[in-house]
Amino acid sequence: MAVFDNHAHANEFTGWGVVEVTRRFRAAGGRGIVFVALLTWSIGGRPGDRGWVVRLYDHAVRNAEVARGAGLVSGAVVGLHPAECVRLLEAGWGVGEVEGFMRWAVDLAARYVEEGRAVGLGEFGRPHWPVDGRVVELCNRVVLYALERARDVGAAVHLHLERGGQATVDSVVELVKRAGVDPARVVMHHIEGALAGYAYARGLSPSVPVGRRGEFEDALRAGSVFVVESDYLDDKSRPGAVIPPWTLASKLRQYVAKGVLSADDMYKICVENVRRIYGDLLEV
Numbered sequence: 001m002a003v004f005d006n007h008a009h010a011n012e013f014t015g016w017g018v019v020e021v022t023r024r025f026r027a028a029g030g031r032g033i034v035f036v037a038l039l040t041w042s043i044g045g046r047p048g049d050r051g052w053v054v055r056l057y058d059h060a061v062r063n064a065e066v067a068r069g070a071g072l073v074s075g076a077v078v079g080l081h082p083a084e085c086v087r088l089l090e091a092g093w094g095v096g097e098v099e100g101f102m103r104w105a106v107d108l109a110a111r112y113v114e115e116g117r118a119v120g121l122g123e124f125g126r127p128h129w130p131v132d133g134r135v136v137e138l139c140n141r142v143v144l145y146a147l148e149r150a151r152d153v154g155a156a157v158h159l160h161l162e163r164g165g166q167a168t169v170d171s172v173v174e175l176v177k178r179a180g181v182d183p184a185r186v187v188m189h190h191i192e193g194a195l196a197g198y199a200y201a202r203g204l205s206p207s208v209p210v211g212r213r214g215e216f217e218d219a220l221r222a223g224s225v226f227v228v229e230s231d232y233l234d235d236k237s238r239p240g241a242v243i244p245p246w247t248l249a250s251k252l253r254q255y256v257a258k259g260v261l262s263a264d265d266m267y268k269i270c271v272e273n274v275r276r277i278y279g280d281l282l283e284v
């Protein structure tokens with residue numbers, strides 16, 4: 001069985017670090033994992049500092065390299081989380097300054113994909129907590145630019161979004177259309193399980209967190225149209241916030257053993273749907 005975790009983080013500054021995370025994941029039956037860039041301050045960096053953005057991206061790239069060295073299929077997704085935008089605004093940056101900085105971060109991420117160092121851009125997106133309208137508008141402009149650059153370089157994109165039901169999916173569809181990017185390459189990270197079918201029917205790639213009670217079962221009602229993720233933070237100060245990749249692997253194996261999931265569905269979720277997102281960028 002080929003378990004694939006579509007969105008995880010590994011961080012030796014706060015948790016186990018990539019060597020131990022990949023060792024445990026492999027031992028639990030894991031075959032592939034995508035490592036997504038964290039927050040600049042989660043690796044000891046300063047938000048708004050270009051040098052730290054480079055180090056943040058390189059950290060995710062190295063995590064994927066270590067995973068490949070350990071025999072896993074792996075790629076890096078690099079970008080800046082919407083929380084970085086909010087931090088800069090709180091620090092007194094103007095909206096235009098933040099937008100310019102975020103566009104630079106998008107361009108840098110696109111270059112990592114062009115150079116074969118990363119498979120995708122992310123996580124860009126909108127805060128999942130309530131923020132004022134001008135922040136949402138700023139984040140939407142950044143997302144649109146990320147989608148346009150992903151179209152240019154043939155990258156996947158991981159979007160971090162609020163959980164606003166069908167309206168959230170509809171707004172992503174709108175941005176995807178404007179950017180002219182292939183919607184299959186656009187991952188709705190941490191989507192509500194019940195919305196997986198709705199997002200897939202609109203061409204997007206839903207990524208369902210396995211750690212949230214009942215959501216995998218909700219997602220499966222629409223069929224095996226999604227990929228799965230642990231969204232592991234690798235932060236010992238936040239235990240239980242999300243499940244680790246090795247628990248994702250054992251949960252999926254239990255679903256198959258109990259007959260909740262057929263071997264065919266497992267193959268679709270962990271191989272075919274992964275290929276649909278990354279194409280030639282990842283040898284799944």
Ligand SMILES: [Zn+2]
Nearest residue numbers: 007036123231
């Ligand atoms: Zn994440």
